[in-house]
Amino acid sequence: MKKEISKIYNPKGVEKRWYxxxxxxxxxxxxxxxxxxxxxxxxxxxxxxxxxxxxxxxNSTIQDIFIRYKKMRGxxxxxxxxxxxxxxxxxxVVERQLAKEGLDRHDLGREKFVERxxxxxxxxxxxxxxxxxxxxxxxxWDREAFTMDEQRSKAVNEVFVSxxxxxxxxxxxxxxxxxxxxxxxxxxxxxxxxxxxxxLWHIKYPIEDSAEFVTVATTRPETMLGDSAIAVxxxxxxxxxxxxxxxxxxxxxxxxxxxxxxxxxPDFGTGAVKVTPAHDPNDFExxxxxxxxxxxxxxxxxxxxxxxxxYSGLDRFEAREQILKDLEADRLLVKTEEHDHSVAHCYRxxxxxxxxxxxxxxxxxxxLAEKAxxxxxxxxxxxxxxxxxxxxxxxxxxxxxxxxSRQLWWGHRIPAYYCQECGEISVAREExxxxxxxxxxxxxxxxxxxxxxxxxLWPFSTLGWPDKxxxxxxxxxxxxxxxxxxxxxxxxxxxxxxxxxxMEDVPFSDVYLHGIVRDEQGRKxxxxxxxxxxxxKMADLYSADAVRYTLLSLAPEGxxxxxxxxxxxxxxxxxxxxxxxxxxxxxxHDDSELPEINYEQLELADEWIISRYNAAIAxxxxxxxxxxxxxxxxxxxxFFWKEYCDWYLELIKxxxxxxxxxxxxxxxxxxxxxxxxxxxxxxxxxxxITEEVYTxxxxxxxxxxxxxxxxxxxxxxxxxxxxxxxxQELSSAVRAIRSQMSVPPSVKANLLLKSxxxxxxxIIEDNRSYIENLCxxxxxxxxxxxxxxxxxATDVVKNMEVILPLxxxxxxxxxIKRLNKDLGxxxxxxxAVKNKLTNESFMKNAPPDIVEKERQKEHDFSEKVSKIKTxxxxxxxxx
RNA sequence: GGGCGCAUAGCUCAGCUGGUUUAGAGCACCGCCCUUACAAGGCGGGGGUCACUGGUUCGAAUCCAGUUGCGCCUACCA
Numbered sequence: 029m030k031k032e033i034s035k036i037y038n039p040k041g042v043e044k045r046w047y048x049x050x051x052x053x054x055x056x057x058x059x060x061x062x063x064x065x066x067x068x069x070x071x072x073x074x075x076x077x078x079x080x081x082x083x084x085x086x087n088s089t090i091q092d093i094f095i096r097y098k099k100m101r102g103x104x105x106x107x108x109x110x111x112x113x114x115x116x117x118x119x120x121v122v123e124r125q126l127a128k129e130g131l132d133r134h135d136l137g138r139e140k141f142v143e144r145x146x147x148x149x150x151x152x153x154x155x156x157x158x159x160x161x162x163x164x165x166x167x168x169w170d171r172e173a174f175t176m177d178e179q180r181s182k183a184v185n186e187v188f189v190s191x192x193x194x195x196x197x198x199x200x201x202x203x204x205x206x207x208x209x210x211x212x213x214x215x216x217x218x219x220x221x222x223x224x225x226x227x228l229w230h231i232k233y234p235i236e237d238s239a240e241f242v243t244v245a246t247t248r249p250e251t252m253l254g255d256s257a258i259a260v261x262x263x264x265x266x267x268x269x270x271x272x273x274x275x276x277x278x279x280x281x282x283x284x285x286x287x288x289x290x291x292x293x294p295d296f297g298t299g300a301v302k303v304t305p306a307h308d309p310n311d312f313e314x315x316x317x318x319x320x321x322x323x324x325x326x327x328x329x330x331x332x333x334x335x336x337x338x339y340s341g342l343d344r345f346e347a348r349e350q351i352l353k354d355l356e357a358d359r360l361l362v363k364t365e366e367h368d369h370s371v372a373h374c375y376r377x378x379x380x381x382x383x384x385x386x387x388x389x390x391x392x393x394x395x396l397a398e399k400a401x402x403x404x405x406x407x408x409x410x411x412x413x414x415x416x417x418x419x420x421x422x423x424x425x426x427x428x429x430x431x432x433s434r435q436l437w438w439g440h441r442i443p444a445y446y447c448q449e450c451g452e453i454s455v456a457r458e459e460x461x462x463x464x465x466x467x468x469x470x471x472x473x474x475x476x477x478x479x480x481x482x483x484x485l486w487p488f489s490t491l492g493w494p495d496k497x498x499x500x501x502x503x504x505x506x507x508x509x510x511x512x513x514x515x516x517x518x519x520x521x522x523x524x525x526x527x528x529x530x531m532e533d534v535p536f537s538d539v540y541l542h543g544i545v546r547d548e549q550g551r552k553x554x555x556x557x558x559x560x561x562x563x564x565k566m567a568d569l570y571s572a573d574a575v576r577y578t579l580l581s582l583a584p585e586g587x588x589x590x591x592x593x594x595x596x597x598x599x600x601x602x603x604x605x606x607x608x609x610x611x612x613x614x615x616x617h618d619d620s621e622l623p624e625i626n627y628e629q630l631e632l633a634d635e636w637i638i639s640r641y642n643a644a645i646a647x648x649x650x651x652x653x654x655x656x657x658x659x660x661x662x663x664x665x666x667f668f669w670k671e672y673c674d675w676y677l678e679l680i681k682x683x684x685x686x687x688x689x690x691x692x693x694x695x696x697x698x699x700x701x702x703x704x705x706x707x708x709x710x711x712x713x714x715x716x717i718t719e720e721v722y723t724x725x726x727x728x729x730x731x732x733x734x735x736x737x738x739x740x741x742x743x744x745x746x747x748x749x750x751x752x753x754x755x756q757e758l759s760s761a762v763r764a765i766r767s768q769m770s771v772p773p774s775v776k777a778n779l780l781l782k783s784x785x786x787x788x789x790x791i792i793e794d795n796r797s798y799i800e801n802l803c804x805x806x807x808x809x810x811x812x813x814x815x816x817x818x819x820x821a822t823d824v825v826k827n828m829e830v831i832l833p834l835x836x837x838x839x840x841x842x843x844i845k846r847l848n849k850d851l852g853x854x855x856x857x858x859x860a861v862k863n864k865l866t867n868e869s870f871m872k873n874a875p876p877d878i879v880e881k882e883r884q885k886e887h888d889f890s891e892k893v894s895k896i897k898t899x900x901x902x903x904x905x906x907x
Numbered sequence: 908g909g910g911c912g913c914a915u916a917g918c919u920c921a922g923c924u925g926g927u928u929u930a931g932a933g934c935a936c937c938g939c940c941c942u943u944a945c946a947a948g949g950c951g952g953g954g955g956u957c958a959c960u961g962g963u964u965c966g967a968a969u970c971c972a973g974u975u976g977c978g979c980c981u982a983c984c985a
Contacts, residue, residue: 301985310983369984601947612944767951857929869965878926
């Protein structure tokens with residue numbers, strides 16, 4: 029009874045049906061009370077504003093592979109999903125929305141604005157969660173967390189207060205990164221440095237009571253308005269006479285003292301530097317050392333303030349132009365040099381950041397970093413690939429205090445309260461009613477915390493901390509963290525710090541860092557370039573399985589990935605191959621139950637595929653356990669497509685069509701057994717189609733409930749593999765001859781084999797039907813008496829002469845050419861081997877087994893050479 | 908300035924601790940084939956002085972050093 033199965037795999041409907049099924053049955057839900065061993069991953073929370081891009085697809089597919097694999101290996105697996113509130117990004121979105129209505133957030137007021145953001149979040153936010161589901165991810169959605177939800181907010185609050193109590197949080201007036209467009213401070217990590225082709229302007233400052241000038245060089249001439257000194261290196265002879273003198277700041281005509289500071293590099297610019305303590309981190313420190321005035325010339329929006337004289341009100345870059353013009357007019361601009369330097373940009377809006385003096389909250393990071401450094405050094409946490417360890421160490425050793433306050437409304441409000449009477453600051457878990465010092469009225473700090481201040485708690489906040497939950501007990505520490513390498517500092521390093529500080533244990537034991545997905549030209553995918561590939565579109569076109577497969581098969585271990593839309597055909601073709609293998613097996617087996625494999629009745633092909641199958645189980649498992657996911661997939665591909673489909677399924681056709689029920693049964697039992705297991709091995713990579721065909725074939729409820737096959741040493745059969753490789757080589761040789769001599773499949777041929785090796789001939793004789801079927805042969809003759817035909821195409825396989833009498837069919841010149849080519853390469857190989865064997869030092873130093881191998885090679889190659897030569901002679905004689 | 912990575916077929920990449928490979932795969936290309944799972948396929952074929960230069964070694968695509976090119980990260984480059 030044949031079943032009707034579509035010739036081409038149609039994933040439409042299949043994927044959604046199975047995802048619903050998995051969800052309805054709670055297969056993704058993890059039980060903290062389970063007696064199984066736990067395996068946990070926390071998702072890198074995407075922004076609530078995010079839409080799925082190809083990087084998310086790669087990142088989450090890798091996690092899904094680990095989760096599904098471990099589940100089938102018997103673990104209680106938890107994949108903890110959620111999102112972060114993305115303070116700046118989300119506020120931006122809602123502000124843009126307001127702008128369309130002609131409003132800004134101040135029109136609404138803080139409370140209304142935050143309400144509005146929540147509304148936005150409920151209606152439009154979190155689109156990505158739905159999108160992630162189409163990829164088939166086995167996340168425990170019942171536990172979905174959000175950094176702004178109640179439990180996570182509780183954790184943030186607790187951590188802030190507790191760090192404050194430990195003396196790790198302080199408030200200070202310091203130079204920070206200020207984004208004038210977002211109107212907030214940023215951490216060092218949030219400032220992206222980009223190389224800019226800028227200028228170095230040389231400006232003359234007149235020396236007081238003199239006709240002389242001192243020339244300084246700057247990349248930001250507008251900051252001169254905030255200058256409070258000129259500095260030179262104390263050892264710089266050129267400026268010795270200037271020290272202590274006064275110069276006149278052009279345009280504003282303020283007096284500036286000439287000071288010395290060893291920070292100044294005499295070789296850079298002119299060796300004299302203008303000092304602007306309020307707008308440059310170095311100058312700030314120099315200012316501290318010399319007690320210089322800090323003159324702030326900027327408003328928060330990047331325009332110049334009243335300290336800028338006639339420039340006040342201008343935008344910083346307009347002011348720069350105007351100042352340059354004015355200096356030029358005063359003949360004070362002496363030189364304009366091209367100058368490449370790196371400039372900090374806001375990672376959210378790409379605006380150029382200003383170093384800005386302001387009062388902010390900081391985390392004293394040193395003590396936390398120290399422990400986090402140890403965790404990686406000691407191997408408690410392993411980074412994959414491990415090349416990142418050096419980068420991690422370097423960053424950790426040079427880390428600076430973390431600016432955590434943000435001048436935003438969307439986020440966790442800082443639990444610090446200022447007394448309106450005595451000015452004392454109280455930091456508290458619960459808002460105090462009145463000042464604990466003087467009972468005065470309190471006002472909460474208006475700022476919110478950096479979004480990363482909530483996501484660094486993710487591995488335990490999502491499990492219910494600070495409450496003592498069953499989840500924390502079972503699932504912490506988590507096992508594997510999978511994330512893009514660009515986020516190592518932002519997030520990974522900080523999670524390690526917080527985990528060690530608050531859980532007194534690392535948050536995870538292994539970190540898998542993958543690369544960035546780029547376009548075919550190696551460019552980062554971005555909205556502005558319009559070169560992004562929409563994974564949902566690809567999933568729609570080719571299936572989610574295809575997207576997953578393609579991404580993984582193209583992902584080099586830890587390197588960036590280049591990908592184009594057409595590449596997704598790779599995945600589609602693969603799923604189609606699975607489908608058709610299923611179709612083949614299925615159409616050959618009636619609905620009766622399949623017998624267990626009878627190991628007594630196996631043919632060579634069966635023994636061989638079972639052996640290869642067990643090797644595949646071992647290598648794929650080993651790859652996954654050791655974070656080589658692409659390699660695992662590659663091995664699965666090779667086994668399934670090259671060995672199982674190309675060879676094994678071809679080899680069993682004869683039996684399947686033989687009509688002998690016993691032979692059919694044996695072949696089918698092995699074919700199904702191996703196919704099912706292969707589907708299990710592939711399930712973590714392509715979950716949908718494997719579920720579809722596995723359940724269809726087995727009648728089981730779900731592949732997710734099945735156990736991943738384990739490799740059995742006993743079933744690895746080297747002898748069978750040897751034999752098969754002879755069959756394979758011989759078949760390939762015959763097929764090559766046929767193809768190259770253009771012998772159509774309809775023309776059956778006879779094959780003559782001549783060999784000294786009875787054993788080899790016996791192997792072929794025992795399995796002659798394989799060769800006959802694969803090579804479309806009528807007969808095979810072994811060391812036969814029949815005359816060697818004059819016109820024949822020939823080859824040599826394992827010292828066995830392969831003769832295909834093809835009188836009238838072969839092109840003699842072509843065959844001569846073919847043999848000569850072959851001869852050439854074998855002769856080269858022989859020469860190389862001979863060189864080795866005549867090399868005394870090789871003979872003296874190389875291990876005996878290697879020498880033996882080379883001897884064997886020499887023997888084989890020279891045999892082959894002489895046989896090819898003989899064959900060539902036959903041909904030339906005949907023609 | 909410091910660090911890291913990459914450089915193998917036209918393209919994307921394998922090739923782990925040096926010797927069973929006469930350097931592989933996929934895509935692209937060429938030829939034959941709609942052979943009763945699959946043309947989204949099968950079979951066969953062409954194509955590489957493994958970036959360059961030295962070194963270690965009996966032996967190097969593989970290890971070491973340097974050079975060049977590209978990429979990334981990092982930095983208090985006025």
